[in-house]
Amino acid sequence: MSYPGIDKYSYLNSPLHSFDPRAKVVTFTALIFSFAFIPELIIAIFAVLFSIVMIFISRIPPVFVFRYLRFPALFIFTIIVVMAFTVEGRPLLDLHYISITQEGIDIGSLIFFRAIAALILAFLMLATSRFDEIIKAMYMLKVPGVMVQIITFSYRYIFVILDELHTLKRSMYARGFQLKLNMYSLSVLGNMVGMLLIKSYERGERVYRSMIARGYTGNPRLFTSFNMITKDYILSAVMLTTAVSVQLIPLLT
Amino acid sequence: MHISDGVLSAPVIAAGWAITIIFLLVTFRLKMKESDMVEEIPKFSVMTAAFFVASLIHLPMGPTSVHPMLNGLVGIVLGPMAYIAMFVGLILQAFLFQHGGITTIGINAALVGIPAIIAFYLFKSGYDRGISEKLLGLLCGGLAIGLSALLLVIVLISTGQEFLGLAQVAAVAHLPLILIEGILTGTIVAYIAKVKPELLPVQMKK
Numbered sequence: 001m002s003y004p005g006i007d008k009y010s011y012l013n014s015p016l017h018s019f020d021p022r023a024k025v026v027t028f029t030a031l032i033f034s035f036a037f038i039p040e041l042i043i044a045i046f047a048v049l050f051s052i053v054m055i056f057i058s059r060i061p062p063v064f065v066f067r068y069l070r071f072p073a074l075f076i077f078t079i080i081v082v083m084a085f086t087v088e089g090r091p092l093l094d095l096h097y098i099s100i101t102q103e104g105i106d107i108g109s110l111i112f113f114r115a116i117a118a119l120i121l122a123f124l125m126l127a128t129s130r131f132d133e134i135i136k137a138m139y140m141l142k143v144p145g146v147m148v149q150i151i152t153f154s155y156r157y158i159f160v161i162l163d164e165l166h167t168l169k170r171s172m173y174a175r176g177f178q179l180k181l182n183m184y185s186l187s188v189l190g191n192m193v194g195m196l197l198i199k200s201y202e203r204g205e206r207v208y209r210s211m212i213a214r215g216y217t218g219n220p221r222l223f224t225s226f227n228m229i230t231k232d233y234i235l236s237a238v239m240l241t242t243a244v245s246v247q248l249i250p251l252l253t
Numbered sequence: 254m255h256i257s258d259g260v261l262s263a264p265v266i267a268a269g270w271a272i273t274i275i276f277l278l279v280t281f282r283l284k285m286k287e288s289d290m291v292e293e294i295p296k297f298s299v300m301t302a303a304f305f306v307a308s309l310i311h312l313p314m315g316p317t318s319v320h321p322m323l324n325g326l327v328g329i330v331l332g333p334m335a336y337i338a339m340f341v342g343l344i345l346q347a348f349l350f351q352h353g354g355i356t357t358i359g360i361n362a363a364l365v366g367i368p369a370i371i372a373f374y375l376f377k378s379g380y381d382r383g384i385s386e387k388l389l390g391l392l393c394g395g396l397a398i399g400l401s402a403l404l405l406v407i408v409l410i411s412t413g414q415e416f417l418g419l420a421q422v423a424a425v426a427h428l429p430l431i432l433i434e435g436i437l438t439g440t441i442v443a444y445i446a447k448v449k450p451e452l453l454p455v456q457m458k459k
Contacts, residue, residue, distance in 0.1 A: 086418020190440025
C-alpha cells in the first residue's frame with residue numbers, strides 16, 4: 001500500500017524549511033489565494049515561474065515534485081482541452097462539427113497557469129514542513145481547536161485504516177477475487193467497505209477510551225514555541241509583496 | 254468532483270466559503286447540544302479517516318478508473334456531521350494528494366456536503382415508511398452524486414457563460430458514477446444493517 005509521502009523531504013535544510021511555520025501558513029495561503037485570481041495570462045506565467053523558483057530554493061528534488069504533481073497537472077490540463085473546444089469565438093481549426101477557438105485556448109491556458117502556480121505552492125507548503133509543525137502553527141493562529149484536532153486525528157488514522165484496507169484486500173484476492181466493473185464485484189466491494197467502516201467504528205470506541213485513560217480532555221497542549229527572527233520577516237515581506245503586486249499591476253496598467 | 258484553483262470567479266469562491274462556514278457552525282452547534290465533544294472528536298475523526306480511505310479505492314472503468322465519492326453514505330452514517338467530515342476530507346485531499354484546490358475547498362465542501370445531508374434526511378424518512386435499507390441506500394447514494402453534479406453545473410454556469418461547455422462535459426462524466434455509487438452504497442448499507450445496525454440512523458424494530 002502506498003502512503004501519501006508528501007513530507008518525505010521535510011528533513012532538508014533550506015530557507016523554506018527553516019521558515020517560521022506560522023508565517024509559512026499565512027504567506028503561502030495569501031499567495032495561493034492571490035495567484036488563483038490573476039486576471040492576465042502573462043502574470044499567470046510569471047506566477048508559475050515564481051513557484052518553480054521556490055522549488056529550487058526549497059532544495060526538494062524536482063523529480064519528486066514532478067512525480068507528485070503530474071496527475072493533478074494532467075487533470076487540470078484537460079480543462080484547457082475542453083475549453084478549447086467548447087468556448088465560442090474565432091475558430092483556429094475547423095473540424096466540421098466542433099472547432100478549436102482562440103478564446104477557448106486563452107481562457108483555458110489562463111486557468112491552467114493559475115492552477116499550476118497554486119498547486120506548486122500548496123505542495124511546497126506541506127513538503128517543506130513536518131505535519132505536526134503545521135498543526136502547531138494552526139493552533140497558534142487561533143484556528144478553532146476542535147477543527148484542528150479533527151484534522152490531526154483524521155490524518156493520523158488515514159495511515160492506520162489504509163493498512164486495514166490492505167489486509168482486507170489481500171484476504172479477498174487470496175480467495176480469488178478479481179475486481180471488474182460488474183454487479184458481483186461491486187457487491188463484494190460493498191461488503192468490504194462495510195466491514196472497513198464497522199472495524200473503524202469499533203476502533204473509534206477503543207481510541208476514545210485509550211485517550212481518556214491517558215488524560216485527554218479535549219484541549220491541546222503545546223510544548224514547543226516558535227520564534228520569528230529577521231530572516232522570517234524578510235521572507236514574509238517578499239512573499240506578501242508578490243501576492244499583492246500580482247493583483248495590483250493589472251489594475252494600474 | 255474537485256473544482257481546481259483558478260477556475261471560478263472570486264464572488265463564487267467567497268459564496269462557497271460563506272456557505273461552508275455557516276454549515277460548519279450550525280452542525281457543530283447541533284452536535285454540541287446532544288453529545289460531549291471530548292467523546293465525539295476521536296470517534297468522528299476515525300470515521301472521517303475511514304471514509305477518506307474508502308474513497309481512495311479505484312474502480313476500473315474502460316481505459317481509466319474512477320474513485321467513488323460516497324457522499325451519500327457519509328450522510329447516511331454521520332448525519333448532519335457529514336458536512337464536517339467532507340470538509341476535513343477535502344482539506345486532506347487538497348494538501349496531501351494535491352487533488353482539488355485550496356481556494357475552492359469552501360465551494361467543493363458545499364457541493365458534496367449539502368447532498369450528503371439531504372441523503373441523511375431522505376434515508377431517515379424513507380426508513381420510517383418501511384422501505385428496505387438496500388433500496389434506500391441505492392437511491393440515496395445515487396441521488397447524492399446526482400445532486401452534486403447538478404450543483405457543480407450551477408456553480409460553473411454562474412461563474413460565466415464560457416463555462417457552459419465544461420459544465421455539460423462534467424455532467425455527462427458523472428452519469429455512470431450515479432449508477433456505480435448507487436449500487437455500492439446500496440450494498441454497503443445492506444451489509445451494515447445486517448452486521449452493525451447502530452451505525453445507521455434507524456431504531457431497531459420491536
